[in-house]
Structures are given as C-alpha cells and as structure tokens.
Amino acid sequence: MPRRSPTRLDPELNIDRDSYEPAYVQLVNILRRQVASGIFRPGDRLPSESELRQRYDISPMTVRRAINILADQGVVVAEQGRGTFVKPIELGAATFDLQALQELLNGEATSVRMLEASIVSADERTARKLALIEGKRAIFIRRLLSRNGKPIIYHREYLLYDPRLPSIESELEVTSLRGLFDGIGATELKRGELTIEAATLDEEEAVYLEGTVGEAAVLLEHVFYGFDNRPVSWGWFISRSENLSFRAFVGVRE
Amino acid sequence: MPRRSPTRLDPELNIDRDSYEPAYVQLVNILRRQVASGIFRPGDRLPSESELRQRYDISPMTVRRAINILADQGVVVAEQGRGTFVKPIELGAATFDLQALQELLNGEATSVRMLEASIVSADERTARKLALIEGKRAIFIRRLLSRNGKPIIYHREYLLYDPRLPSIESELEVTSLRGLFDGIGATELKRGELTIEAATLDEEEAVYLEGTVGEAAVLLEHVFYGFDNRPVSWGWFISRSENLSFRAFVGVRE
DNA sequence: TAGTGGTCTAGACCACTTA
DNA sequence: AAGTGGTCTAGACCACTAG
Numbered sequence: 001m002p003r004r005s006p007t008r009l010d011p012e013l014n015i016d017r018d019s020y021e022p023a024y025v026q027l028v029n030i031l032r033r034q035v036a037s038g039i040f041r042p043g044d045r046l047p048s049e050s051e052l053r054q055r056y057d058i059s060p061m062t063v064r065r066a067i068n069i070l071a072d073q074g075v076v077v078a079e080q081g082r083g084t085f086v087k088p089i090e091l092g093a094a095t096f097d098l099q100a101l102q103e104l105l106n107g108e109a110t111s112v113r114m115l116e117a118s119i120v121s122a123d124e125r126t127a128r129k130l131a132l133i134e135g136k137r138a139i140f141i142r143r144l145l146s147r148n149g150k151p152i153i154y155h156r157e158y159l160l161y162d163p164r165l166p167s168i169e170s171e172l173e174v175t176s177l178r179g180l181f182d183g184i185g186a187t188e189l190k191r192g193e194l195t196i197e198a199a200t201l202d203e204e205e206a207v208y209l210e211g212t213v214g215e216a217a218v219l220l221e222h223v224f225y226g227f228d229n230r231p232v233s234w235g236w237f238i239s240r241s242e243n244l245s246f247r248a249f250v251g252v253r254e
Numbered sequence: 255m256p257r258r259s260p261t262r263l264d265p266e267l268n269i270d271r272d273s274y275e276p277a278y279v280q281l282v283n284i285l286r287r288q289v290a291s292g293i294f295r296p297g298d299r300l301p302s303e304s305e306l307r308q309r310y311d312i313s314p315m316t317v318r319r320a321i322n323i324l325a326d327q328g329v330v331v332a333e334q335g336r337g338t339f340v341k342p343i344e345l346g347a348a349t350f351d352l353q354a355l356q357e358l359l360n361g362e363a364t365s366v367r368m369l370e371a372s373i374v375s376a377d378e379r380t381a382r383k384l385a386l387i388e389g390k391r392a393i394f395i396r397r398l399l400s401r402n403g404k405p406i407i408y409h410r411e412y413l414l415y416d417p418r419l420p421s422i423e424s425e426l427e428v429t430s431l432r433g434l435f436d437g438i439g440a441t442e443l444k445r446g447e448l449t450i451e452a453a454t455l456d457e458e459e460a461v462y463l464e465g466t467v468g469e470a471a472v473l474l475e476h477v478f479y480g481f482d483n484r485p486v487s488w489g490w491f492i493s494r495s496e497n498l499s500f501r502a503f504v505g506v507r508e
Numbered sequence: 509t510a511g512t513g514g515t516c517t518a519g520a521c522c523a524c525t526t527a
Numbered sequence: 528a529a530g531t532g533g534t535c536t537a538g539a540c541c542a543c544t545a546g
Contacts, residue, residue: 061534083512092352096350097347245450246350
C-alpha cells in the first residue's frame with residue numbers, strides 16, 4: 001500500500017489520489033457500487049474506457065485494470081469493439097467454498113480427538129483409491145472433531161505407507177488438519193480432488209456423531225496427490241447435515 | 255485476440271511474440287507448468303520480476319500482469335520486498351461450482367416437465383422467506399427435470415405475486431431455468447443466495463425421483479432478490495445423491 | 509470511419525524487506 | 528543500500544464492431 005491519509009472526497013464521485021487505496025481499487029468499488037445500486041442494470045453498457053479515463057482523470061491502464069477485475073469477478077463482460085456490459089446474474093456462476101468447514105476447524109472451541117492411527121492392510125476400495133495392490137499396507141487414521149464438546153465431524157483417512165520415505169514427516173503433513181486447511185506444510189502435495197455428496201449415517205457414524213442411523217449427512221471426500229501424480233492420501237469427512245452446509249452468493253453484493 | 259500465426263518456439267523456453275496468445279498468458283502458462291511439474295515447489299521463490307523481464311524480454315507491466323493472475327488463482331503469493339512464492343495447497347481454498355448441475359440442465363437429453371404452476375396462499379415458511387405476510391398470495395411452481403427419460407431433479411419454487419408488476423414477464427424470467435443458469439434474462443434480479451445441504455427423500459420426492467424414502471439426497475436452496483433488496487423467489491432443487499455431487503480441485507492442474 | 513476494448517512498452521516513484 | 532513487489536503514467540498499435 002503506497003500512500004496514507006484519510007479519504008477526503010465522496011468515493012462515489014472521485015478518486016482520491018492520496019488515499020491508501022490504489023486508484024484501480026477505488027474505481028472497482030465505485031463501479032461495483034453503481035451496479036449494485038441499480039444505476040447500471042444488467043445489460044447496460046458501462047462508460048467507455050476513455051470516458052472513465054477522463055471522468056476520473058486516470059491513465060488508460062488504470063481503467064483497464066479496474067475493468068479487468070470486474071470482468072473476472074463476473075460483474076461485467078467486456079466485448080471488443082462494442083463496450084463493457086453489466087452481466088445478468090447466473091445461477092451457474094455460483095461457487096461454494098469450504099469457509100464454513102474452515103471456520104469450524106479453526107474456531108477456538110474446536111478440538112480434535114484422534115481415535116485411531118494404525119497400519120492396516122488395504123482393502124479393495126482403498127487399494128483402488130491409492131493405486132496400491134490390494135493387501136499392501138496403508139496408514140489408517142480416524143479423528144473426531146468437536147465443537148464446544150459436541151462432536152461435529154468424523155474423519156477417516158488412508159495414507160500411503162512408504163517405508164522409504166520419511167514416513168513420520170509425510171504423515172504429519174497430511175495429518176495436521178489445520179495445516180492442510182491453512183496451507184502450512186503440505187509441500188509434498190501437488191494437488192487434491194474433493195467431492196461433496198449427500199449420505200446417511202450408518203451405525204458407527206451415528207454413534208460418534210451422536211446422531212441417528214439413516215439421518216442426512218454431508219460427506220466430503222478428498223484425495224491428495226504428490227508431485228509424481230500418485231495418490232498419497234484418501235479420506236472423507238462426514239457431518240450431520242444440520243451441522244454443516246455450504247453457502248454461495250451470485251450477483252453483486254453490498 | 256491480436257495477431258495470428260502458429261506457436262513456433264517451445265513455450266517452455268520462450269515467449270512467441272507472433273502467437274495468437276498474448277505474452278502475459280504465455281508467461282502464466284510457462285510458470286504454472288513449472289510449478290505443476292515441481293520445478294518450483296511450494297515455498298520456493300519465483301524468479302524476481304526483473305529476472306523474468308530479462309529472461310523473456312518483455313516489459314515489467316506484462317510480467318506483473320502474469321504474476322497477478324497466478325496470485326489470484328492462488329498458485330503463488332507475492333510479498334512486497336521479499337519475492338513471489340509458490341503456495342502450498344490449501345484444503346480451505348477449494349471452491350465448488352454448479353457446473354455439474356448446469357451440464358445436467360443444458361444437456362441434449364435433458365427435458366423439463368412442468369408439474370404445477372398455481373397461485374397459493376403463503377404458509378409460514380414461505381411468508382418468512384419471501385418477506386410476505388402469511389396468507390398472502392404467491393406463485394408456486396413444481397418441475398421435474400429428466401435425463402434420458404429418467405427423473406433427476408425435482409424443483410419447487412415460490413415467486414412473489416405482485417399484480418402491479420408485469421407478472422408474466424417476471425415470472426418467465428425466473429421460470430426459465432436455462433435462462434437463470436446462463437444469465438439470459440434475470441435483468442430484474444440483483445443477487446441470489448444459495449445453500450447446499452444433505453437431506454433425505456420424503457414420500458412425495460421419492461415418487462417423483464423414482465427413489466426410496468429415506469434415501470440420501472442433495473438439496474440446493476435458492477433465494478433471489480430484486481434491486482429493491484426484497485426477495486423475489488425462493489425454491490429448492492432436490493436430487494438423489496447418486497445423481498448429483500459436486501467436485502473441486504486444489505493445487506495446480508496439468 | 510469512428511469508437512470500442514486488448515495488449516504492450518519503457519520507464520517512474522513508492523513501500524517494504526533484508527543485510 | 529540493494530533488491531523486491533505495488534502502482535501508475537502516457538502513450539502506442541492492434542482487432543473488432545457498428546453506422
């Protein structure tokens with residue numbers, strides 16, 4: 001952040017060159033506010049770049065940068081030769097994130113209880129998921145996450161057991177849930193695939209989660225791969241539906 | 255897209271100024287490929303902007319643009335005064351979209367059957383969701399989406415019934431599922447809130463979806479608001495779990 | 509042809525980190 | 528002090544659209 005001093009002019013009207021906020025951010029906010037308030041409606045053309053440049057007395061690149069940001073936020077769409085237009089909202093543009101889950105994990109009142117950490121022989125499904133030969137050994141971990149003493153999420157995970165690797169290290173990296181969420185550690189992991197689906201609690205899950213068998217539950221499956229593109233871990237979180245859901249927003253907020 | 259001519263040089267090595275791909279896109283791809291292939295590992299520092307500028311013989315702004323793109327894709331993080339670093343993967347960075355649902359809707363083999371479209375008296379829940387007085391009239395719509403003749407999604411929706419408005423128009427805008435997903439129409443809608451949760455099929459749903467009562471199901475609730483910030487429609491999609499799930503990826507792909 | 513957005517240059521000054 | 532990223536300028540040329 002470059003300069004500092006309070007904003008002096010109505011940000012609806014002008015760009016404050018002395019603000020701690022960069023000019024392009026100010027312009028993004030001005031335009032977004034105008035879209036959100038209905039001054040520019042879906043389908044409307046925004047002022048052209050040269051109009052904006054003159055109106056706010058900034059350079060073309062600064063205007064372009066603001067427009068680009070609005071464009072990849074999905075607020076507007078720029079069409080070469082025609083203009084920049086406000087986009088109607090699209091249901092298909094909605095994106096859900098794991099913020100709810102992350103907040104659960106990082107909350108003060110949240111604790112993780114390790115139920116099991118053992119070496120097991122891979123069954124058919126585990127062998128398939130981890131690209132192992134059935135019967136080979138794998139590390140199996142079960143955890144229970146609680147919030148304010150109430151169990152919230154039951155987690156099971158299979159990890160590659162590779163005696164050649166510093167197994168403790170690689171295990172710890174994947175084992176630390178908080179680390180995985182925040183991005184601490186995990187330097188050996190290249191990518192992950194996640195799936196959300198609906199499920200119902202079986203007996204074991206119902207016991208741990210203090211729910212009832214057959215109750216609706218959210219299931220989040222995860223597979224992580226190393227830089228050799230081989231799966232390193234496979235597991236899933238399960239939570240009673242009432243304890244975990246996912247929200248998303250479409251359209252211009254605020 | 256500016257110029258046209260095939261890429262001539264190995265894109266791993268150099269930027270082709272005659273390519274149809276802009277220089278900044280080429281640089282983004284080069285760097286992303288190097289991260290994906292493990293040349294740069296999580297935590298590593300990328301070459302500085304001036305190094306990249308010299309290495310690829312492009313202007314500072316073009317390098318910055320590429321870095322910015324990688325940064326807001328979550329691949330790297332730039333720290334002023336220190337450098338640009340490859341980010342470890344974060345579970346919390348995963349985002350799910352409605353692509354699966356959208357493909358279902360837009361597929362050739364998909365058909366929508368309107369089961370009901372009537373004017374009803376708002377019950378307590380509907381009145382609350384639509385900010386109406388209980389007992390006021392609302393439009394109620396039920397649809398069944400099928401794919402290859404098999405029912406996939408059961409949709410119910412309540413719409414504001416406002417005789418002052420061109421009700422047919424506003425109804426049609428919200429009624430056209432395809433339009434909502436693609437962003438056609440919906441010019442009267444400012445924003446929407448969506449929630450994904452797990453549920454189980456009740457009797458009515460089981461009949462329509464040809465499933466069994468108590469079976470796991472995904473529920474997608476939606477509320478749309480007009481530019482006056484008042485809710486305009488509220489409804490939900492429900493689908494057997496095996497017919498609909500959501501996928502996301504973290505880390506660098508390809 | 510005039511106007512639009514898309515890309516790119518070759519610098520400048522600033523803020524921040526590290527040594 | 529040297530090196531890093533962050534912002535911004537004042538243009539240029541290009542591709543595309545529309546009248």
